[in-house]
Amino acid sequence: xxxxxxxxNAYLAGTFIALACGxxxxxxxxxxxxxxxxxLSHVAFVGAIAAAVLGxxxxxxxxxxxxxxxxxxxxxxxxxxxxxxxxxxxxxxVLGIGLLLLALLASSAGGGSGxxxxxxxxxxxxSLTAASSAVAAIVAAGVVLTILAAIRPxxxxxxxxxxxxxxxxxxxxxxxxxxxxxxxxxxxxxxxVGALLLIGLLAAPAGAAHRLxxxxxxxxxxxxxxxxxAVWAGLAxxxxxxxxxxxxxxxxxxxxxxxxxxxxxxxxxxxxASNASSx
Amino acid sequence: xADIVDLFQFPFMIHxxxxxxxxxxxxxxxxxxxxxxxxxxxxxxxxxxxxxGATGAALIGLPASLGYYLACGAGALAMSRTRPSLGRGYGGxxxxxxxxxxxxxxxxYLFLSLNHAVLSGFETLLFGTFLGVSPHQVLVLGIxxxxxxxxxxxxxxxxxxxxxxxDVAASRGVPVRVxxxxxxxxxxxxxxxxxxxxxxxxVFALLVAPAASAQxxxxxxxxxxxxxVLFALVIAWLGLGIAYFSIYxxxxxxxxxxxxLYVLVRxxxxxxxxx
Numbered sequence: 001x002x003x004x005x006x007x008x009n010a011y012l013a014g015t016f017i018a019l020a021c022g023x024x025x026x027x028x029x030x031x032x033x034x035x036x037x038x039x040l041s042h043v044a045f046v047g048a049i050a051a052a053v054l055g056x057x058x059x060x061x062x063x064x065x066x067x068x069x070x071x072x073x074x075x076x077x078x079x080x081x082x083x084x085x086x087x088x089x090x091x092x093x094v095l096g097i098g099l100l101l102l103a104l105l106a107s108s109a110g111g112g113s114g115x116x117x118x119x120x121x122x123x124x125x126x127s128l129t130a131a132s133s134a135v136a137a138i139v140a141a142g143v144v145l146t147i148l149a150a151i152r153p154x155x156x157x158x159x160x161x162x163x164x165x166x167x168x169x170x171x172x173x174x175x176x177x178x179x180x181x182x183x184x185x186x187x188x189x190x191x192x193v194g195a196l197l198l199i200g201l202l203a204a205p206a207g208a209a210h211r212l213x214x215x216x217x218x219x220x221x222x223x224x225x226x227x228x229x230a231v232w233a234g235l236a237x238x239x240x241x242x243x244x245x246x247x248x249x250x251x252x253x254x255x256x257x258x259x260x261x262x263x264x265x266x267x268x269x270x271x272x273a274s275n276a277s278s279x
Numbered sequence: 280x281a282d283i284v285d286l287f288q289f290p291f292m293i294h295x296x297x298x299x300x301x302x303x304x305x306x307x308x309x310x311x312x313x314x315x316x317x318x319x320x321x322x323x324x325x326x327x328x329x330x331x332g333a334t335g336a337a338l339i340g341l342p343a344s345l346g347y348y349l350a351c352g353a354g355a356l357a358m359s360r361t362r363p364s365l366g367r368g369y370g371g372x373x374x375x376x377x378x379x380x381x382x383x384x385x386x387x388y389l390f391l392s393l394n395h396a397v398l399s400g401f402e403t404l405l406f407g408t409f410l411g412v413s414p415h416q417v418l419v420l421g422i423x424x425x426x427x428x429x430x431x432x433x434x435x436x437x438x439x440x441x442x443x444x445x446d447v448a449a450s451r452g453v454p455v456r457v458x459x460x461x462x463x464x465x466x467x468x469x470x471x472x473x474x475x476x477x478x479x480x481x482v483f484a485l486l487v488a489p490a491a492s493a494q495x496x497x498x499x500x501x502x503x504x505x506x507x508v509l510f511a512l513v514i515a516w517l518g519l520g521i522a523y524f525s526i527y528x529x530x531x532x533x534x535x536x537x538x539x540l541y542v543l544v545r546x547x548x549x550x551x552x553x554x
Contacts, residue, residue: 005458034373035320042480053438084319085491089541092483096534099481103528196384203377210374233443258378 001239010125010246011142013133013192014231020185022224023147025206028182031158034203035084036073037182038170040066041198044190046098053101058262062187069094070183074176125193125235125246136192143185144224144254146180154178183268193247200251201227208261230254286523291411298412298420299515302476303485305424308431309469310490311504312462316442319487320373321358321463324380325470326482328354331387332471338390344419344475351467354379359460369489412476420472427468434461439500481530484518485511488537492544512542 001007028034045060051061069090076086080106128136147154157164157171164171189198209223234250304545313322328350336346343347357379367415441448441455472483489510493503518533525532 006407016539034377035323038320038323038377084317085314085487088319088323088483088487089491089538092488093534095480095540096531099528099534100531103526114292146477181447196381198386199377200381200385203374205375207378221549243393243525248385248389248392251381255378255382255385258374262375 001236005130006128007235009128009130009133010235012234013128013136014125014250015228016137016140016144017185017189017192018227018231019224020143020196021189021201021226022205022209023144023220024182024185025202025227026209026220026223027142027147027158027178028202029206030209031178033182034199034206036070036087036179037186037202038184038199039087040069040075040186040265041190041195043069043094044187045195046094046101047187048190049098049101049105053105059187059191062191063184065094066075066183066187067180068178071176074172074179077175084200125197125231126238127252128192132192136188139184139188143181145248147200148179150174150177151216151220160259197247197250198214200247200254201230204251204254204258208258211261213256226257227254231256282524283520286520292519292523294412294417295519296415296516299519300512301417301420302473303511304508305427305469306473306482306485307508308428308504309466310486310511311493311500311507312428312431312438312442313466314487314490314494315338316462318463318466319483319552320376322470322486323483324358324376324383325351325354325463325467326474326479327380328383329471329474329479329506331383331390334390334394338394338411344416346394346466346540347471348423350383352464354383355463356460356519359456359463372410384501396458416475423468423472427465430461432463434458435485438462451472477533478530481534484530484533486536488541489514492541495544495548498542513539 004163013079023157025034025037028037044066047061047063047065047189048058050057050065054061072090076090077083096263153164153169154174156167157169157174161171186198189195205226206223209219212222213219230250230253234253235246237249237253238244238246290334310322313319329347332346332348332350333343334346335341335350336343358376437448437453438461439460440451441453441458445455470482470486473485477485490503490507492510493506496506497503514533514536517536521532522529
């Protein structure tokens with residue numbers, strides 16, 4: 001199966017995107033910001049359309065719009081955290097713009113917009129080129145390294161904002177930086193695999209890890225490991241079963257890991273850790 | 280002025296206005312609770328579930344709107360089952376909601392590829408259609424809205440108590456968990472109905488923005504509710520009215536009006552606070 005170039009591309013990009021989604025997703029769940037990632041993934045879709053209308057490279061539209069919205073979320077919320085209501089209204093508006101752009105695109109280029117839209121939503125790992133999978137791997141690895149480099153202040157500012165403030169940590173800046181990292185992962189994953197897969201890899205492995213352990217580093221590793229495992233197994237499954245799209249297989253496996261984790265009688269209860277953050 | 284009179288000459292505009300008004304009232308009322316309970320993400324996930332609903336229904340040959348309601352109802356149950364222990368607030372457990380959404384989207388995509396066809400009207404599913412509503416659809420919407428609103432009226436007081444102070448409510452014997460589930464089911468109905476008109480992705484223009492603006496102005500339930508419904512109606516009517524005179528889609532105008540309203544109210548609050 002690895003004799004095929006498209007399989008190797010899929011595994012290369014999929015592994016690193018899964019790593020990034022696992023790490024960023026674990027923090028997003030801890031901070032209660034999965035919705036922000038979800039909203040960013042929908043916005044990325046508009047970025048792709050905007051780039052198509054303006055005749056720019058798709059990647060520019062994706063990154064510009066998601067990072068811009070992430071910054072807006074950080075400004076609109078408190079302490080660099082995003083408020084769900086603000087996210088909801090803002091991203092509905094951006095989608096409204098996307099709708100306008102689709103109308104413009106349809107009237108200028110004479111159709112084809114539906115296909116572009118479907119690709120941005122449900123891009124497939126198995127249709128990546130060698131170049132784009134390499135770029136995806138590099139960007140994802142960069143985000144993971146950046147997050148890991150700043151992991152201690154990020155954890156402290158998430159779990160105990162008062163203590164972080166007392167130590168002089170720039171909470172607002174950290175919150176904004178995290179949202180921007182989330183935006184970069186979103187933009188890259190949307191480009192490579194579609195918005196659909198992103199939310200699955202962001203939420204499910206991280207949720208499972210949070211249910212299994214309250215320890216930060218173990219949780220991060222577990223979340224990343226589950227995400228990578230789901231991608232590897234899902235890709236193999238999809239390769240073996242022709243009617244099964246890779247995204248569906250990967251999401252099914254990730255969701256299964258979450259279900260299993262929720263079903264296991266948990267030894268350390270997760271709420272204890274998060275109660276400390278709200279005090 | 281003659282143009283505006285003209286607008287009411289067309290049956291399709293009348294149906295659109297009827298459907299828009301029903302949906303606006305429904306979304307304005309249930310949205311007030313969505314914003315109060317901070318269940319925006321849950322609302323969004325429910326609306327996204329319309330996608331597997333529509334594709335699944337197409338696969339087995341059911342009407343799409345039935346698929347909407349079934350999928351949203353199933354999603355509401357899935358989300359409520361996994362809510363953690365009480366007293367954690369409603370912002371938590373985004374992981375569960377996100378997973379439900381991912382599973383829904385994955386299923387939808389699977390159904391779509393099993394069906395070997397690009398879903399007809401894919402953009403309609405995402406972005407809705409005000410124009411092209413049949414009288415039959417208006418009737419169904421009206422019935423769903425009546426059922427949903429009366430259910431909500433029935434549990435109004437205990438739900439308010441359970442929302443504002445879940446721990447005290449639970450200790451007084453209010454069935455908080457049952458209310459949680461009931462509200463999610465009500466929301467599922469409302470969202471499934473709304474998204475048929477506004478489209479899956481633009482539900483928030485009517486569901487969240489009017490209610491959020493109303494709650495910035497007043498926290499009194501009744502006044503806030505009236506304001507929320509009023510805002511939603513204005514957004515729906517103005518959006519439809521403007522779209523009638525332009526070549527661009529309704530969804531763009533409704534979302535822009537929604538954002539404009541919210542920003543205006545926030546600026547007003549900010550100015551009032553500085554004085």
